[in-house]
Amino acid sequence: MPKTLPPQAVRPAAPGRLWRCAALAGSLMAGSPAALAQLTVLQVAPLTGVDGGLGYHVRLGAQIAFDEANAQDPVPGGPVSLLTLDEQRGQVVQQVRQALARQPVALFGLVGRHSVQELAQGTPGGWLTQWQLPLVGVFSGSVQALAPLPAGVVLTRGSYADEVESVFRHLGTIASRRVALVTTDDADGEEVSALVRQQAQAEKVGLLGVHTHPTGSAEVMAAAQTLAGQGVDAVILASNTAAVANFAKLYTQAGGRAQLIALSSAEATQLAAVVGPQAARGVLISQLVPNPRDPKRLLSREFLAAYKRWGPADLSPTLAMTESYIAARLLLDSLRRSGPRPTAAGVWRTLAGLPPQVQVADLPVAVNRRAPGYRSLSMIGRDGALVY
Structure with a gap:
């Protein structure tokens, strides 16, 4: 009885592997000038096991959005680099804490309620509040696990x-x-x-x-x-x-x-x-997201155009990629509104001030389920x- 998706469907990473934008991989050495000149977005998500396919597709959707922004509409202080760690259940807090040395401007694309619950423990308001590390995009429909939300956390997924x-x-x-x-x-x-x-x-x-x-x-x-x-x-x-x-x-x-x-x-x-x-x-x-191949929708056209430029040729776009792309676009817009040199604390304040609904291309996106979603x-x- 299968317990994991086939390799052609999920592209799982080796346990503990770091995924980076290939064009920036050489610049990620700690202390290098290039490393200091980029904006790092941190993701901790499963890349192996039953949820490895979802984690991979979430990573890919965000990476496509960041690659497109870096090439077409750079963020001040950029380029934006996605650093993805293969989630180790029960060790998410430790993984994020260790990655803080890279000075990430945001955490992105957690998969499941357990990661959020780990980060919500240990200190009043949770670790994210203590670190002032904003979070965009949690791939969970849970209401119980995600309430109350810290000010700098933004959900784009329905419940x-x-x-x-x-x-x-x-x-x-x-x-x-x-x-x-x-x-x-x-x-x-x-x-x-x-x-x-x-x-x-x-x-x-x-x-x-x-x-x-x-x-x-x-x-x-x-x-x-x-x-x-x-x-x-x-x-x-x-x-x-x-x-x-x-x-x-x-x-x-x-x-x-x-x-x-x-x-x-x-x-x-x-x-x-x-x-x-x-x-x-x-x-x-x-x-919870539109058809990524809908030619009548601007968002879908923009996503497919970016996918053709930056996505793998042998893998078709998925709904998970689309959802991640939408959340990444929201994060990119927030980075642009956070000043010429965005910091985690500045992005936290920007996210905290978002209205109940924002626009990504032609798609109204509910923020923290305060408005009807798709x-x-x-x-x-x-x-x-x-x-x-």
């Missing part, structure tokens, strides 16, 4: 509550009255389970069961076999990409016919790469590609 509401709104349009949930046996799973129970009760939809699997794994065979025989109308999947893909395959093989709907914690564009187009076909995906559903088609 689990937003996604669950969208899912149940769709279930109402297809007359689904019997649903089940598959999620992880951790705090995220508990939070999603509570939201699904509340929404099911409000919509008078029968919740026939909540099935959990070990966090950080794709061990969903028991849930797939059980639900295939229950006759549910829909199964909501709140887990990682590998688990969602594996469930779709095993559930179909066991004779299951319910509509499968995955939250955005799974990378929709990678499901078919994991289990093949036939197994992934028909799965609905909740998404929400939609897409489906995986016959060839494994998303139908938006």
Whole structure:
């Protein structure tokens, strides 16, 4: 049973590896003039394991935004360099503390609630407040883990509550009255389970069961076999990409016919790469960012143009890359508004003053969930590609 995505889908790094912009790699030696003349953005994210694909795509989306800015519209005090550390669970505070010697102007693109929880401990207001190190972009829909937010922390992602509401709104349009949930046996799973129970009760939809699997794994065979025989109308999947893909395959093989709907914690564009187009076909995906290939949207056109210049030719753009690109664009705008020589403390103040909603190209972006954010559903088609 697969527990990680295939190499062609995720490009995992070796454990502990540092990822840098290739053009700047030679200038990162501590104390060098080039190192002092650049703006370092720090990322601590998983580059290996089940979440390694997501961490890699988050890194790539931000790197494309920074490369484009460095080439086309430089930030005062730049260029901007992305330094990514392979996250070591339980050691995030130590990893960030050690990286402070590089004088990062911001922390970017954390994956999951655990990193934020680690950084929120140990001192009043958390370590980020003590260090005055701003943070932009947390790839988690949790509300419980991310509240209260320090002033210099900006979220651009919608909440689990937003996604669950969208899912149940769709279930109402297809007359689904019997649903089940598959999620992880951790705090995220508990939070999603509570939201699904509340929404099911409000919509008078029968919740026939909540099935959990070990966090950080794709061990969903028991849930797939059980639900295939229950006759549910829909199964909501709140887990990682590998688990969602594996469930779709095993559930179909066991004779299951319910509509499968995955939250955005799974990378929709990678499901078919994991289990093949036939197994992934028909799965609905909740998404919190627009179609990266939408020619009618300015943001998508700008992202694709930058991707063609700076992205890998053998990997297609994903929703995770798009989400990271949007968050990185917000950070770049904040750097430009933080004076001729941006510092972490100055960026902290700039982020603290952001309104509830900002504009990135033609996309209104909700800041810290204080305004409505982008929400939609897409489906995986016959060839494994998303139908938006």
